[in-house]
Each structure stands twice: as C-alpha cells, then as structure tokens.
Amino acid sequence: MSQTRDRILDAFRDQVSDDGVASATLEAVARRAGVSKGGLLYHFGSKRALVDGLAERLRESTRRNVDRAEEGDPVRVFLETSTPDEAEARDYWAVFAAVRAGGQDVGADTRRAVAEVFEVWGRLLGEAIDDPVTADLVRLAGDGLYLSAVTGLPVxxxxxxDAVVRRLIDAADG
Known part of the structure; x- marks a missing residue:
C-alpha cells in the first residue's frame, strides 16, 4: 500500500476515533491527511471505500497473525495479539464505529471482515484446544482484553x- 493511501487511512481512522463517524467527511479526512480532496478521491472514491480500506488493513493484520498461529501455537499467538498497539486499536475502533453507525458507508465486505476476525480465531482455538469450554474461555478472555484496548477501557x-496468558495457556494444555 502506498504511503499516501496509508496516510489517508490513518487520517480517516483518527477523524472517526477523535470525533465520530459523522465528522469523517471526505473534506475533513483530506485536510487531516494533508492532501487535496481530489488526491483523496484518487485513492478512495467514497467514504465507504475508506471504511473498506481500513477493514482490509485489519484483515491483512489478522491474516499475518493467523499464519503465525498456524505455524506454531494458536493459543499463545491469539493471546499475545489480544493486546494490540495503539494504531491497531484505533483502526478497529474506527471500523467498529462505522459498522455500528451502519448506513451506506458500510458494505457487506466490511461487515464480513469484522465477523471473520472473530470466526477464524474461534475456529483455530477450537481445533487447538480439546475442551470446547476451555476454548471459549480463552477466546472470550482474549476478546475482552482486545475490546478493552480498542475502546480505551482500562486493562x-x-x-x-502475562499471568492471565500463562494461566490460560496452562488451562488449554490440559
């Protein structure tokens, strides 16, 4: 992805995170990204394309983490990635806010991308952990950590x- 596209997506994410979905007009995002509206439209033809671009960024991040999980220990990778850095947390917050706001700015692909993140980890954990209840406990604990970080709640x-992660890994190992 080009630096300009990334800068525009970062500006969109920050606009939504700071001031809400309704504030993220194409003009506001272009101004925040330091590009003309025409420059923004060259990369993203609409607000919906911005939401889709941010969702795709998250999908790529999830793919990288899933690839790591499939090569090694899915439980450990899932739990290690359950405390995202600030940029990823803000990406998710912006996508969640857009999905929650609904409307024409959110397409089926974006809704699917968000659902896929939760579904793929549920599947991987279910395959890696013999006891389905323990698999659910690990997933729900990880999701709770993640959503706390995304929403800015205390973690x-x-x-x-680290102690929670160790305890959950021990429980998953039986």
Missing amino acids: PDRPRI
Whole structure:
C-alpha cells in the first residue's frame, strides 16, 4: 500500500476515533491527511471505500497473525495479539464505529471482515484446544482484553496480563 493511501487511512481512522463517524467527511479526512480532496478521491472514491480500506488493513493484520498461529501455537499467538498497539486499536475502533453507525458507508465486505476476525480465531482455538469450554474461555478472555484496548477501557498491567496468558495457556494444555 502506498504511503499516501496509508496516510489517508490513518487520517480517516483518527477523524472517526477523535470525533465520530459523522465528522469523517471526505473534506475533513483530506485536510487531516494533508492532501487535496481530489488526491483523496484518487485513492478512495467514497467514504465507504475508506471504511473498506481500513477493514482490509485489519484483515491483512489478522491474516499475518493467523499464519503465525498456524505455524506454531494458536493459543499463545491469539493471546499475545489480544493486546494490540495503539494504531491497531484505533483502526478497529474506527471500523467498529462505522459498522455500528451502519448506513451506506458500510458494505457487506466490511461487515464480513469484522465477523471473520472473530470466526477464524474461534475456529483455530477450537481445533487447538480439546475442551470446547476451555476454548471459549480463552477466546472470550482474549476478546475482552482486545475490546478493552480498542475502546480505551482500562486493562491490567503487563505482569497481570502475562499471568492471565500463562494461566490460560496452562488451562488449554490440559
């Protein structure tokens, strides 16, 4: 992806995260990205294309994590990626906000991309952990950590998170 496209997506994400979906007009995003409206439209023809672009960025991130999980320990990778960095958390917040707001700015592909993230991890954990209840506990704990980070809610400090991860890995290992 080009630097300009990334800068525009970052500007869109930040506009939605800071001021809400309705504030993310093409003009506001172009201004924030430091490009002309024509430059923005060259890369993204609509607000819907911006939402789709951000969802695709998240889909790619998930693919990389799933590839890592399939090569090694899905439980460990899932839990390690359950505390995203700030940029990824803001990406998800913007996509979740857009999906929640609904309307013509959110297409079926974006809704599918969000659902796929949860579905793929549920499948991988279900395959990796013999007990389905333990698999659900691991997934729900990881999702809770992730959603806390995405929404800006408090999360435990790093040592506590590491202890939770160890406990869940031990439980998954039986």
